[in-house]
Amino acid sequence: MGKHVVVGSGQVGSHVAGKLLAQGHEVAVVTRSGSGPEGAVKVAADISDRAALIEATKGADVLYNCVNPKYHRWLTDWPPMAESFLAAAEASGAVYVMLGNLYPYGPVDGPMTEDLPLASANPKFRVRAKMWRDALAAHEAGRIRTTEVRGSDFFGPGASDQSYLGGRFLEPLRAGKAIQLVYPPDMPHSWTYLPDVADALIVAGGDERAWGRPWHVPTGDPLSFREMGERMAALLGRPAPKFAQLPWPLVRVAGLFSPMIGELGHVRYQFTQPFVLDSSAFQTTFGVEPTPIEVALKATLEA
Numbered sequence: 001m002g003k004h005v006v007v008g009s010g011q012v013g014s015h016v017a018g019k020l021l022a023q024g025h026e027v028a029v030v031t032r033s034g035s036g037p038e039g040a041v042k043v044a045a046d047i048s049d050r051a052a053l054i055e056a057t058k059g060a061d062v063l064y065n066c067v068n069p070k071y072h073r074w075l076t077d078w079p080p081m082a083e084s085f086l087a088a089a090e091a092s093g094a095v096y097v098m099l100g101n102l103y104p105y106g107p108v109d110g111p112m113t114e115d116l117p118l119a120s121a122n123p124k125f126r127v128r129a130k131m132w133r134d135a136l137a138a139h140e141a142g143r144i145r146t147t148e149v150r151g152s153d154f155f156g157p158g159a160s161d162q163s164y165l166g167g168r169f170l171e172p173l174r175a176g177k178a179i180q181l182v183y184p185p186d187m188p189h190s191w192t193y194l195p196d197v198a199d200a201l202i203v204a205g206g207d208e209r210a211w212g213r214p215w216h217v218p219t220g221d222p223l224s225f226r227e228m229g230e231r232m233a234a235l236l237g238r239p240a241p242k243f244a245q246l247p248w249p250l251v252r253v254a255g256l257f258s259p260m261i262g263e264l265g266h267v268r269y270q271f272t273q274p275f276v277l278d279s280s281a282f283q284t285t286f287g288v289e290p291t292p293i294e295v296a297l298k299a300t301l302e303a
Contacts, residue, residue: 001025002061004205005094007047007085009036011160012099013066015198030056048080053088060094062205068099071266072259074124082131089135089144096135097205099197100150100214102277104129107269111278114150114214122266132214139212147210149200151192151217152277153270155228156296157303158194162260165191165228165300173232178242181225182264183271185243188222190277193296203286210286216279218290232297 003026006017013029014037020027021039029036030053034044045052047067057063065085069077089096105112106120118129135146155165163169172179200217204210223231229241252265283289290296 003028003059004062004064005030005057005060006036006040006064006066007031007053008064008066008068010066010068011154011158011163011194012068012197012201013064014158015194016064016066016201019195019198019202028056028060048077048084050084050087053084054091057088057092057094060092063089063092063094063096064201064205065096065098066201070260071124071263074127078127078131082134086135086138086144089146090138095205095211096144096146097201098132098135098146098148099201100132100148101128102150102152102270102275103267104132107273111276112216113278114216114281124266136212145208145211147204147212148214149197149204149217150214151197151200152190152219152275153192154194154197155191156194156300159300164225169225169229170232170301173229173238173241174236176238176241178244179225179229181243181245182248183225183268184245185225185229187224187271188274188276189224189271190219190222190275191228192217192219192277193291195299196290196296199288200282203288207286215282216277218283218288219277219279220290220293220296222274222276223293228297231293232301235294235298235301 001024004020005028006013007030009029009031017027017029017037017040028041028043030043030045034042036042043056045056103125104118104120105116132148138144139146153164155163159166161167169179197217233241
């Protein structure tokens with residue numbers, strides 16, 4: 001059994017730590033507040049404090065970056081944290097596993113594969129692209145061992161209140177009320193199940209075949225908001241839900257007063273055309289399949 005350091009205890013970090021503990025590993029969870037699951041060593045630290053993160057990762061075999069600042073703070077918060085992670089990975093010798101996302105690709109035609117260029121012109125998404133390029137450069141220079149695992153929009157037990165399929169979707173669904181959306185309800189979209197994200201991160205950290213390149217989390221076939229809602233409603237024994245799409249000009253006005261709503265415009269392209277993740281490389285290489293959608297939805301509704 002090895003020592004694993006999980007930085008972040010949110011919707012992904014909590015799953016990673018829990019799975020590692022269940023496997024019998026020594027697990028340290030690093031957060032600003034010192035929170036974490038029972039059984040883990042809980043470390044309170046400022047992630048941008050290089051010395052603090054180096055100290056927390058001493059003797060680690062694998063270091064997982066599962067933190068995610070609020071979108072409107074990516075430009076200021078990510079760079080110093082990214083530097084701390086690289087310094088800690090180099091000092092400890094731990095395999096550095098980054099939780100990534102699909103934003104750096106920008107709008108694309110067809111399914112997204114890992115060999116696509118990180119071509120987004122959005123400054124926030126370019127920060128994430130730079131994080132990967134810097135880590136990969138350090139890997140290729142022999143200073144660290146690293147990989148990045150990228151998923152689409154998350155859903156499942158423990159999803160944050162920012163999840164498109166979280167409370168704002170589930171509460172009206174359960175109540176038989178119309179589900180309010182800011183995007184079209186019928187566009188095919190890939191959804192990545194949170195426990196599958198955790199499994200992929202753990203596999204990538206422990207298998208040297210994963211190092212030195214990015215991977216996509218095993219993810220099922222794309223389904224629209226409407227299809228996801230109808231499948232959930234069927235599991236609950238309820239009629240198919242109704243949807244109400246908010247006018248985009250109204251969303252833009254609301255964004256003037258809410259930084260988070262203001263960020264929706266940057267990712268709108270992901271919901272106004274098919275947004276499809278191809279995870280076949282990970283599935284073929286490591287023999288890991290996504291959780292069947294009915295199983296995932298049932299667990300989501302029961303959480």
